Amino acid sequence: MRLALIGFGHVGRAFARLLVAKRPVFPFRIAGITTARHGAAFDDRGLPQEPEFGPPVESIEQFLDRARAEVVVELTTLNPATGEPAISHIRAAFARKCHVATANKGPIAHAYAALKAEADRAGVCFRFESTVMDGAPVFNMVRNCLPGVVVEGFTGVLNSTSKIAIDAMREGLTMEEGIRRAQQLGVAEADASFDIDGWDSAAKGAALANVLMDAGTTPLEVDRRGIGRLTTDRILDLMRQEKTIALVTRAKRSGGGVRVRVRAEVLPSTDVLASVKGTSNLLLLHTDLMGTVGTVSISPGVEQTAYGVFSDVVDIARSV
Ligand SMILES: NC(=O)c1ccc[n+]([C@@H]2O[C@H](COP(=O)([O-])OP(=O)(O)OC[C@H]3O[C@@H](n4cnc5c(N)ncnc54)[C@H](OP(=O)(O)O)[C@@H]3O)[C@@H](O)[C@H]2O)c1
Numbered sequence: 001m002r003l004a005l006i007g008f009g010h011v012g013r014a015f016a017r018l019l020v021a022k023r024p025v026f027p028f029r030i031a032g033i034t035t036a037r038h039g040a041a042f043d044d045r046g047l048p049q050e051p052e053f054g055p056p057v058e059s060i061e062q063f064l065d066r067a068r069a070e071v072v073v074e075l076t077t078l079n080p081a082t083g084e085p086a087i088s089h090i091r092a093a094f095a096r097k098c099h100v101a102t103a104n105k106g107p108i109a110h111a112y113a114a115l116k117a118e119a120d121r122a123g124v125c126f127r128f129e130s131t132v133m134d135g136a137p138v139f140n141m142v143r144n145c146l147p148g149v150v151v152e153g154f155t156g157v158l159n160s161t162s163k164i165a166i167d168a169m170r171e172g173l174t175m176e177e178g179i180r181r182a183q184q185l186g187v188a189e190a191d192a193s194f195d196i197d198g199w200d201s202a203a204k205g206a207a208l209a210n211v212l213m214d215a216g217t218t219p220l221e222v223d224r225r226g227i228g229r230l231t232t233d234r235i236l237d238l239m240r241q242e243k244t245i246a247l248v249t250r251a252k253r254s255g256g257g258v259r260v261r262v263r264a265e266v267l268p269s270t271d272v273l274a275s276v277k278g279t280s281n282l283l284l285l286h287t288d289l290m291g292t293v294g295t296v297s298i299s300p301g302v303e304q305t306a307y308g309v310f311s312d313v314v315d316i317a318r319s320v
Pocket of ligand 1: 007008010034035078085103105301302
């Protein structure tokens with residue numbers, strides 16, 4: 001199967017390494033890669049793991065026409081405010097009847113319903129397993145393992161920076177020191193307010209609600225409050241009561257719609273939602289037929305994100 005990669009940063013490189021490791025069983029080859037500043041590379045026989053980049057393409061359309069891929073893998077930088085230019089990249093792929101796999105949550109949080117409709121009209125697959133849980137199965141699990149199940153709501157602890165900051169405050173450090181720790185680990189966004197003010201959690205909540213609950217929402221519509229006003233004294237006080245705080249994303253059906261909420265919640269220290277630390281993630285799905293089922297991912301890194309993209313491409317290859 002011929003792949004074209006838009007973006008070749010941390011995830012793109014890890015994905016290329018994974019393809020090489022799994023090639024004996026999964027014969028995928030990368031026919032083209034385009035980037036923002038490093039130019040583009042093409043090879044019909046498949047690019048090597050460390051390709052040499054030539055001049056940039058003039059447009060994404062020109063890139064896709066030259067790469068002639070069956071699957072386009074969109075791995076560009078997240079734009080949390082609009083989801084662009086990834087949304088346009090995905091549209092250009094659908095217009096050429098290419099399947100798409102992406103790790104970029106922007107398009108799912110901002111334009112899922114429209115993009116899914118375009119994919120269906122084009123008769124192609126649209127996959128995005130790595131957008132919320134760094135590759136741990138969520139969307140593919142519901143699609144492949146929970147037929148007929150209605151997701152009535154979900155509860156998740158999905159933002160790493162807030163967890164690292166709260167853990168640091170439990171050690172007596174300040175919020176700023178906790179944020180710096182997350183930045184040193186390469187987990188926090190350059191503008192950490194995206195994490196601390198709950199925007200990352202809102203984007204993940206919107207993406208989950210759009211796909212699993214047909215919510216038709218965006219991060220801007222999420223009822224969001226972050227942990228910006230939390231102090232070390234408050235955390236230490238809660239610790240004395242054997243409690244803690246986590247930035248929790250919840251969704252539930254209400255009236256005709258779906259309500260998504262992000263809040264710093266006070267929890268008993270033994271609560272399952274309080275048990276995930278650092279980059280670990282936890283998501284519980286509340287369903288009609290399966291009760292509450294969940295996914296947990298312990299300390300995932302870029303290799304797991306790349307695996308989620310790989311699992312999407314395998315899922316596409318099996319579907320066509
Ligand atoms: N890192 C993770 O563990 C992780 C986890 C879950 C989801 N994600 C998502 O996965 C995506 C990729 O993450 P990453 O860590 O690989 O990011 P990254 O290291 O910053 O790489 C982004 C890549 O996109 C390219 N790019 C940016 N704008 C472009 C454009 N308009 N056209 C073509 N290429 C463009 C960049 O080109 P240059 O190289 O020329 O700058 C770079 O190669 C993001 O949406 C991120 O939110 C990442």
